[in-house]
Amino acid sequence: MPEADDTESRNYFADVPVENHGFHVRGANSLEWGQKNRLGRIFRKESGKTVMFAVDHGYFQGPTTGLERLDLTIPPLLDKADALMATRGAIRTSVDPAMDKAIVLRASGGPSILKELSNEQVAITLDDAIRINASALAVQMFVGGEFETQSIKNLTTLVDEGMRYGIPVMGVVAVGKELVRDARYFRLATRMGAELGAQIIKCYYTEEGFDTVVSTCPVPIVVAGGKKLPELDALIMARRSIDEGAAGVDMGRNIFQSANPRAMITAVSKVVHEGMSAEDAHELFNDLSNQ
Ligand code: 5RP
Numbered sequence: 001m002p003e004a005d006d007t008e009s010r011n012y013f014a015d016v017p018v019e020n021h022g023f024h025v026r027g028a029n030s031l032e033w034g035q036k037n038r039l040g041r042i043f044r045k046e047s048g049k050t051v052m053f054a055v056d057h058g059y060f061q062g063p064t065t066g067l068e069r070l071d072l073t074i075p076p077l078l079d080k081a082d083a084l085m086a087t088r089g090a091i092r093t094s095v096d097p098a099m100d101k102a103i104v105l106r107a108s109g110g111p112s113i114l115k116e117l118s119n120e121q122v123a124i125t126l127d128d129a130i131r132i133n134a135s136a137l138a139v140q141m142f143v144g145g146e147f148e149t150q151s152i153k154n155l156t157t158l159v160d161e162g163m164r165y166g167i168p169v170m171g172v173v174a175v176g177k178e179l180v181r182d183a184r185y186f187r188l189a190t191r192m193g194a195e196l197g198a199q200i201i202k203c204y205y206t207e208e209g210f211d212t213v214v215s216t217c218p219v220p221i222v223v224a225g226g227k228k229l230p231e232l233d234a235l236i237m238a239r240r241s242i243d244e245g246a247a248g249v250d251m252g253r254n255i256f257q258s259a260n261p262r263a264m265i266t267a268v269s270k271v272v273h274e275g276m277s278a279e280d281a282h283e284l285f286n287d288l289s290n291q
Pocket of ligand 1: 056085172224227251
């Protein structure tokens with residue numbers, strides 16, 4: 001029989017492989033378990049990446065082209081996405097609660113396209129985000145915009161609340177018409193978001209220097225699709241984004257305004273998760289569209 005306390009003389013773990021839980025999401029190692037668990041629902045462990053399907057446009061634009069009917073647009077595409085970025089109104093009215101995808105919940109809002117867009121406020125309580133089972137909260141950052149400080153305050157308020165309940169925050173870099181969308185601007189805005197506590201940043205791809213935007217931002221960057229492009233161009237943008245370090249895409253119009261949204265999201269997923277070239281993914285898009 002061992003002594004009452006023989007822990008020092010016995011190697012309890014000699015045959016047990018060490019699992020250090022090194023986490024696959026950039027910058028997240030020091031977060032607590034619940035935050036990591038939620039990030040792990042958004043970013044696939046095998047690829048470290050995500051295909052987020054963005055359908056939150058109505059919160060300031062109303063029923064934009066391709067998103068007139070949330071109930072018809074979202075459900076047929078969900079199985080191809082890793083995460084759905086949407087408002088609570090869209091989720092409660094138009095998404096099956098039995099779906100198993102991560103929800104990135106729109107958490108800021110206020111002005112419509114008729115007004116100054118940077119004048120947003122926090123638009124949800126954490127109680128309601130928890131009721132919806134959000135895996136992350138999305139908040140707009142208007143760096144350089146008229147209400148820059150207010151939008152950054154929205155972000156830090158949600159980060160504080162999110163830390164309390166284990167919910168990560170995605171800072172969405174919103175670019176006003178008057179701002180130059182170059183790597184210098186995106187380095188500034190993405191780094192501000194990460195340093196102020198966002199665990200994910202969403203921004204646009206830049207033709208020049210996107211790799212420096214990624215390398216100077218200590219949390220994962222997901223790339224917004226932006227205006228509808230020809231499918232091949234959108235797939236090239238996705239390919240380049242991933243090759244230059246993005247942790248995925250958060251694409252809306254280039255999916256739901258595509259001639260074949262399901263074929264498009266399938267092709268995007270192949271690019272993001274399986275390293276498919278843009279040209280092969282475009283061929284796949286054409287094949288699926290012709291079936
Ligand atoms: C709204 C958003 C949108 O979700 C975002 O712009 C992504 O959609 P798209 O790919 O259509 O640009 O953050 O502010």
